[in-house]
Amino acid sequence: MNKEFFSKTETIDYVWQYSKYYGNLLSYCKDVAEKDSGNGFVSLIFLFNLMENIFKSSLKNYDARLIDVIDILRDNGTITKIEHDFLNNKNNGIRIIRNLLSHSNLSKYNLIFTEDGTEIYYPLTENETCLKMYEMISDILFNLMLRIISTDTIEPLNIDLDDKINNVKIKIKKCTPEKLMEFRGIDVSIIPNWEELNESDKYRIVESSSDVRMVTNIASTIFKNYLE
Incomplete structure (x- = not known):
């Protein structure tokens, strides 16, 4: 069967016919992202765990490292070179993002978009950033998981x-x-003993700090409106 792209609902229905377990998990993942304003952190982690599990299930090897599994899927023709690079690119690949969420101090990292020629930074510590990333990649990963699973079907x-x-x-x-x-x-x-703080404490202080520029702009607008 040929089709360029499936919706998440269509994907879940097809996967459910192959594995009720995986179909239900994909449905739960979709619900977490879409209901009650969404939970970006949980959605991304859930999505990446499902991706890894389904990839490994296709090779019948749950002990392999994800980086090796993706390489094998490319080598045996299950995924294309572009899909492989999307997953395994050492700088911005899906596997790297998955590792950051699981093992890194997220305060260090930002998702970058260029808008009107200006780089806009979206902190990975923000739920909205994770939801934005989920929206960018989830349809692709749902379809990729479906196609990999379909190799074991008629x-x-x-x-x-x-x-x-x-x-x-x-x-x-x-x-x-x-x-x-x-x-x-x-x-x-202006922060006492800043240079003497370790890196983790510095990032912790950053996360606890307000955006002075935003507060200043709000106050200026209120004051201006009051004068008028």
Whole structure:
């Protein structure tokens, strides 16, 4: 059967016919992201865990490392080179993002978008950033999981994802705590003993700090309106 792309609901229905367990999990993942304003952190972690589990199930090897599983899927022709790079790119690949969520201090990392020629930073510590990323990649991963599962069915599905992937621009950038404070309009030189703090404490202070520029703009607007 040939079709360029399936909706999440269609994907879940097909997967459910193959495995009720995986179909239900994909349904739960979709619900978490879409209901009650969504939970970005849980949605992404859930999605990445499902992806890894389904990839490994297709090779009947749950002990393999994900990086190796993705390489094998490319080598045996199950995924394309573009899909492989989307998953395994060492800088901004899905596997790297999955590792950051599981093992890193997320305060360091930002999702970058270029809007009107200006780079806009979205902190990975923000739920809205994770939801934005989920929206960018989830349809692709749902379809990729479906196609991989379909190789074990009577009629494998031919789903071409290369163009969809080429339209996704994911850029992850690490920022120093000083740079993040600058974004908030705060000069770290006014913070006592800043240079003596360890890195983790600096990032913790950053996360607890308000955006001075935003507060200033709000106050200026209120004051201006009051004068008028």
